[in-house]
Amino acid sequence: MASEAEGGDTLPVGVLALQGDFVDHEAALQRHGLRTRQVRTVADLDALGGLVLPGGESTTMLKLLEVDGLWEPLGAVLRSGLPVFATCAGMILLAEQVENPVQRSYALLPITVVRNGYGRQFHSGTFALNSAVLPAGTSGTFIRAPRITRVGMGCDVLAARGDDPVLVQKGPIMAACFHPELQPGPNPVVARFVAAVRKHAMLPVGGA
Amino acid sequence: MSSLQTKDRSVSIPGFTAEELVSKIGFFEQLKGGVIMDVIDPEQARIAEDAGACAVMALERVPADIRKHGGVARASDPDMIASIQRTVSIPVMAKVRIGHFVEAQMLESMEVDCIDESEVLTPADDEFQIDKRSFKTPFVCGCRDLGEALRRIHEGASMIRTKGEAGTGNVVEAVRHMRTLLSQIRGLRGMDALQLEKKAVEMRVPFDLVAWVAERQKLPVPNFSAGGVATPADAALMMQLGAETVFVGSGIFKSGDPSQRAKAMVRAVAHFNEPKILVEISRGLGEAMVGIDINLMPAHERMAGRGV
Numbered sequence: 001m002a003s004e005a006e007g008g009d010t011l012p013v014g015v016l017a018l019q020g021d022f023v024d025h026e027a028a029l030q031r032h033g034l035r036t037r038q039v040r041t042v043a044d045l046d047a048l049g050g051l052v053l054p055g056g057e058s059t060t061m062l063k064l065l066e067v068d069g070l071w072e073p074l075g076a077v078l079r080s081g082l083p084v085f086a087t088c089a090g091m092i093l094l095a096e097q098v099e100n101p102v103q104r105s106y107a108l109l110p111i112t113v114v115r116n117g118y119g120r121q122f123h124s125g126t127f128a129l130n131s132a133v134l135p136a137g138t139s140g141t142f143i144r145a146p147r148i149t150r151v152g153m154g155c156d157v158l159a160a161r162g163d164d165p166v167l168v169q170k171g172p173i174m175a176a177c178f179h180p181e182l183q184p185g186p187n188p189v190v191a192r193f194v195a196a197v198r199k200h201a202m203l204p205v206g207g208a
Numbered sequence: 209m210s211s212l213q214t215k216d217r218s219v220s221i222p223g224f225t226a227e228e229l230v231s232k233i234g235f236f237e238q239l240k241g242g243v244i245m246d247v248i249d250p251e252q253a254r255i256a257e258d259a260g261a262c263a264v265m266a267l268e269r270v271p272a273d274i275r276k277h278g279g280v281a282r283a284s285d286p287d288m289i290a291s292i293q294r295t296v297s298i299p300v301m302a303k304v305r306i307g308h309f310v311e312a313q314m315l316e317s318m319e320v321d322c323i324d325e326s327e328v329l330t331p332a333d334d335e336f337q338i339d340k341r342s343f344k345t346p347f348v349c350g351c352r353d354l355g356e357a358l359r360r361i362h363e364g365a366s367m368i369r370t371k372g373e374a375g376t377g378n379v380v381e382a383v384r385h386m387r388t389l390l391s392q393i394r395g396l397r398g399m400d401a402l403q404l405e406k407k408a409v410e411m412r413v414p415f416d417l418v419a420w421v422a423e424r425q426k427l428p429v430p431n432f433s434a435g436g437v438a439t440p441a442d443a444a445l446m447m448q449l450g451a452e453t454v455f456v457g458s459g460i461f462k463s464g465d466p467s468q469r470a471k472a473m474v475r476a477v478a479h480f481n482e483p484k485i486l487v488e489i490s491r492g493l494g495e496a497m498v499g500i501d502i503n504l505m506p507a508h509e510r511m512a513g514r515g516v
Contacts, residue, residue: 017241018241018478019240019241019242019260019262019477019478020237020238020240020241020242021234021237021238021240022240022241023237023240024237040478040479040482041482055237055238056238056239056240056241056242056262057238057239057242057262057263057298057299059257059260059297059298060242060260060261060262060298060474062260063258063259063260063471063474064260064474064475064478067471067475068475068478068479088238089238100297101297115297116297119319120293120299120319120320120321121235121299121319121321121322121345121346122316122319122321122344122345123319124231124234124235125227125228125231126227126230126231141227141230141231141234142231143231143234143235143238144235144238144299144321179234182230182233182234182237183230
């Protein structure tokens with residue numbers, strides 16, 4: 001399966017496309033050489049090489065996931081060991097605890113997030129990140145971003161904005177408060193997810 | 209001068225930093241595939257949020273009532289906007305009169321998430337629209353054609369919506385404006401520099417902006433649709449025609465069952481390409497708002513012609 005290492009023939013990465021900046025995520029992954037598929041129905045979840053939960057409005061996504069019967073099937077894929085990358089609203093869907101207001105989530109990341117924790121759009125912008133795993137000078141664009149107020153056991157903090165954790169990972173799931181998909185050109189956070197997708201594709205079937 | 213480069217968008221707009229542009233346009237990217245609903249009080253705002261709206265537009269009267277009421281329509285009471293901001297967690301937008309930069313300064317100081325410089329209100333300036341580059345808050349503006357869209361983008365709008373004819377429940381103008389915009393973009397394809405220069409002069413915008421659109425065959429900012437959307441099918445129609453998000457004004461809260469209709473609109477935009485789902489969500493929705501035949505409307509009652 002050496003050819004899969006080049007990424008051209010890995011399975012497509014599913015991008016949840018009910019609402020939000022899913023087109024930006026697709027463009028970002030395609031820049032890194034991966035194929036993508038918009039996920040709107042249960043059938044779209046079949047045979048994916050990775051999964052992205054985009055930014056957008058988490059309340060809108062929640063309603064649509066529930067009414068369209070996607071909540072359980074998507075949850076099964078999220079728990080399957082497939083590489084997952086979530087930004088902003090996507091991270092809110094994965095957090096163990098959501099505040100402002102309290103809302104339903106998959107609780108797959110042991111974190112507490114406060115929705116719009118950095119304030120309204122007026123306070124949005126691009127801020128420097130401190131990180132041991134990202135290249136020096138990497139920044140993140142925060143848009144009405146959620147704020148992580150607690151990180152539990154087993155969850156690694158990969159980057160921070162000031163003292164706040166903003167990029168976290170637990171096993172195959174990585175989530176960001178900011179939007180690497182909006183930034184131009186190749187992005188180190190997206191590249192990290194892409195590497196995980198390629199590595200996962202190399203595993204023997206069932207070896208996640 | 210700085211240049212914006214977010215994915216393959218790239219346009220120089222004097223007065224903006226690249227970071228500001230990414231976060232302003234990025235704000236609208238988050239709204240894509242969603243429905244932005246007009247609401248006049250916290251109760252309606254809650255219904256909209258519960259139905260899955262990706263944002264609400266706070267205003268004292270929906271366009272259908274502005275038509276009925278007559279008189280000068282102005283920016284809304286700050287108390288009313290603030291009460292909606294306190295009620296919902298989704299973005300809250302509000303409208304200012306065309307050219308009324310003080311109303312815009314006030315909304316920015318209230319930290320409204322987005323300002324709509326809107327033809328639905330009575331224009332305050334016949335010659336100039338707001339210099340939107342001097343604000344940190346992202347602006348949306350309406351357009352009927354490519355020239356109007358590019359003038360607004362050059363002034364600093366980071367999202368464009370086709371105008372349609374607000375408050376009519378009649379989608380025909382929304383369709384006309386979207387088709388006009390997209391066919392004019394296609395019309396630039398293959399033009400040489402001299403022809404593009406002539407277009408730029410005609411449209412009263414910088415050459416670089418026209419050349420950018422000619423080359424990439426799209427606007428440098430997101431393109432949403434507004435004005436006359438009354439049913440889930442209308443919303444899906446605008447999405448299939450090329451809109452990236454839909455504004456619904458009077459269509460929801462002037463209908464028989466606003467909550468059901470709001471939910472149906474949200475699903476229609478998410479599944480705009482799936483007729484079977486559209487059938488399912490269009491069943492038993494109750495009365496749609498009563499529409500107006502635009503051909504029977506006197507010219508002075510049309511809002512879309514407002515702006516420069």
